[in-house]
Amino acid sequence: MAFFDHVPDWRRDGRGLSGSLAWTGTHFGIRGLEERGLEAVADAVCAEDRESFLRIFVPTEEASRAGEFRLGLADGRVVFLYCDASIEMAADGRPARIFGTLHDVTDRRRFEAQLSDILREREMLLAVIDACPISITVADAQQPDTPLIYANRTFETLTGYTRDEVLGSNCRFLQGPDSDPAALRVLHDAVVTGSQAEVRLTNRRKDGTPFLNRLVLAPIRNDRGHVTAFIGLQSDVTDEARREEADKQRQRIEALGRMMGGIAHEINNLLQPITLMTEELIARHTDDAERPYLDAVLDCALNARRIIGDLLAFSRPSGRKAEVMDAATLLHDALVLIRKAVGPGIVMDLDVHSGDDRIAVRADKTAFTQVLLNLAGNAAAAMGGTGAIRIALTPGRMVAAGSTGRCARIDVTDSGCGMDRATLERAFEPFFTTKPIGQGTGLGLSVAFGLVKDMGGEITLDSAPGRGTTATVLLPEVIGDWYHGHHTRH
Numbered sequence: 001m002a003f004f005d006h007v008p009d010w011r012r013d014g015r016g017l018s019g020s021l022a023w024t025g026t027h028f029g030i031r032g033l034e035e036r037g038l039e040a041v042a043d044a045v046c047a048e049d050r051e052s053f054l055r056i057f058v059p060t061e062e063a064s065r066a067g068e069f070r071l072g073l074a075d076g077r078v079v080f081l082y083c084d085a086s087i088e089m090a091a092d093g094r095p096a097r098i099f100g101t102l103h104d105v106t107d108r109r110r111f112e113a114q115l116s117d118i119l120r121e122r123e124m125l126l127a128v129i130d131a132c133p134i135s136i137t138v139a140d141a142q143q144p145d146t147p148l149i150y151a152n153r154t155f156e157t158l159t160g161y162t163r164d165e166v167l168g169s170n171c172r173f174l175q176g177p178d179s180d181p182a183a184l185r186v187l188h189d190a191v192v193t194g195s196q197a198e199v200r201l202t203n204r205r206k207d208g209t210p211f212l213n214r215l216v217l218a219p220i221r222n223d224r225g226h227v228t229a230f231i232g233l234q235s236d237v238t239d240e241a242r243r244e245e246a247d248k249q250r251q252r253i254e255a256l257g258r259m260m261g262g263i264a265h266e267i268n269n270l271l272q273p274i275t276l277m278t279e280e281l282i283a284r285h286t287d288d289a290e291r292p293y294l295d296a297v298l299d300c301a302l303n304a305r306r307i308i309g310d311l312l313a314f315s316r317p318s319g320r321k322a323e324v325m326d327a328a329t330l331l332h333d334a335l336v337l338i339r340k341a342v343g344p345g346i347v348m349d350l351d352v353h354s355g356d357d358r359i360a361v362r363a364d365k366t367a368f369t370q371v372l373l374n375l376a377g378n379a380a381a382a383m384g385g386t387g388a389i390r391i392a393l394t395p396g397r398m399v400a401a402g403s404t405g406r407c408a409r410i411d412v413t414d415s416g417c418g419m420d421r422a423t424l425e426r427a428f429e430p431f432f433t434t435k436p437i438g439q440g441t442g443l444g445l446s447v448a449f450g451l452v453k454d455m456g457g458e459i460t461l462d463s464a465p466g467r468g469t470t471a472t473v474l475l476p477e478v479i480g481d482w483y484h485g486h487h488t489r490h
């Protein structure tokens with residue numbers, strides 16, 4: 001701290017800086033202070049602060065005033081000085097004497113600047129965490145029952161709870177009777193031992209709707225290694241899990257198909273001589289009493305070959321003649337045959353998305369007709385033989401190798417009995433049928449599945465009991481100038 005006592009000489013200098021200056025204490029290392037007095041101080045004041053420095057000397061009514069300014073020192077350092085001045089006025093209304101103290105407040109100002117940097121950074125980090133698209137929670141490990149002390153905005157949107165509702169509570173309010181006990185044990189152990197864990201478990205939002213939560217728990221430790229808090233990351237993986245389940249189901253059906261194909265091939269080889277030789281025997285025993293027996297054998301053998309033929313179509317649908325053609329043409333051609341095949345009680349409504357953007361697909365006509373025939377057959381059966389089947393063709397999107405992502409989407413919709421979850425899950429399995437013996441082989445959908453897959457497409461079912469069924473076939477669009485030489489009839 002320095003004391004100063006300055007008697008301005010107003011005749012020499014309108015600013016009142018010249019005159020006699022007495023100092024005690026530190027001079028803050030300002031060069032030329034002795035010879036030039038306050039002028040030297042004024043020169044050393046940083047340009048931005050000069051005005052507030054000079055204001056201290058401006059003649060006013062106030063007897064004392066204070067101000068702060070930065071001063072550049074001879075050694076290049078900058079100090080923050082706080083000036084507290086008292087003023088004695090002369091009769092002419094100008095300060096006759098200015099005296100007071102100067103404090104070096106550099107450390108305090110530096111600290112404040114750092115603090116405001118830290119606060120700004122903290123605010124930024126909090127904003128980032130809050131806006132993070134993953135749900136983030138923090139629980140205090142040092143309070144009983146590890147209550148939540150932080151939850152970001154995504155947690156609120158994910159769970160439907162507001163922060164005010166959950167802070168202070170243990171996060172198990174998200175659990176319900178359908179939360180997997182094994183996962184709960186893993187969580188319990190992780191919290192007790194202060195270790196990391198990752199589980200998937202069913203949680204419930206505030207409104208009661210369930211979602212599959214992939215929860216990652218990680219401990220936060222202090223320098224001494226004690227767990228002080230836990231961080232919890234929540235994400236809704238309901239859709240992801242459903243897709244995985246569908247993938248698994250598809251792989252299972254494909255594996256079954258390969259196995260069936262192997263067996264079908266073997267049996268087919270055995271059936272060939274059985275039919276041939278039975279036919280031969282029938283030719284020799286035209287009027288025999290044994291003839292009916294042989295007819296029955298041939299009948300069974302032919303039936304068996306038909307079934308085996310279906311199975312082979314399901315498992316090894318290769319070796320077909322795939323053509324590139326307009327999806328609408330393909331559909332129209334197939335429907336000509338299918339209208340004859342479904343019973344007279346069934347109306348087939350065709351709804352083709354009109355527009356000049358036709359979708360070219362690669363398909364074998366016979367195979368495609370077979371697919372539609374099987375779907376229409378199921379739809380007709382589900383409606384008890386009377387009703388309308390709606391077939392719609394629209395542009396769709398699918399992920400397929402070497403395609404634009406665009407595809408032809410064919411929806412076959414009925415208003416029949418529909419399927420429950422269990423039936424829906426197994427519908428594509430070979431030999432799965434809910435129909436009485438003699439009415440269903442359980443091969444219709446598995447054959448359709450195999451054929452569509454062979455065309456690079458996808459087939460899915462959407463159904464609920466009593467609500468009817470929509471079977472959807474997606475065939476990827478073929479790109480290129482295939483239209484040259486391919487004239488469609490539309």
Ligand SMILES: Cc1cc2nc3c(=O)[nH]c(=O)nc-3n(C[C@H](O)[C@H](O)[C@H](O)COP(=O)(O)O)c2cc1C
Binds near residue numbers: 170171213
């Ligand atoms: C930070 C943190 C976040 C958590 N998030 C969830 C959550 O989202 N869903 C959930 O079911 N459990 C969550 N838990 C776990 C439960 O709060 C509880 O610790 C766990 O079920 C074990 O409870 P118990 O010791 O009573 O068995 C979280 C725990 C912590 C520490």
Ligand SMILES: Nc1ncnc2c1ncn2[C@@H]1O[C@H](COP(=O)(O)OP(=O)(O)O)[C@@H](O)[C@H]1O
Binds near residue numbers: 418423435469
């Ligand atoms: N459109 C539909 N409506 C209701 N159930 C259906 C439909 N399509 C298929 N299913 C169910 O899927 C099962 C398997 O169908 P599929 O493979 O064609 O064999 P099948 O028709 O010989 O039973 C059927 O038995 C039926 O339970």
Ligand SMILES: [Mg+2]
Binds near residue numbers: 374440
């Ligand atoms: Mg069928």
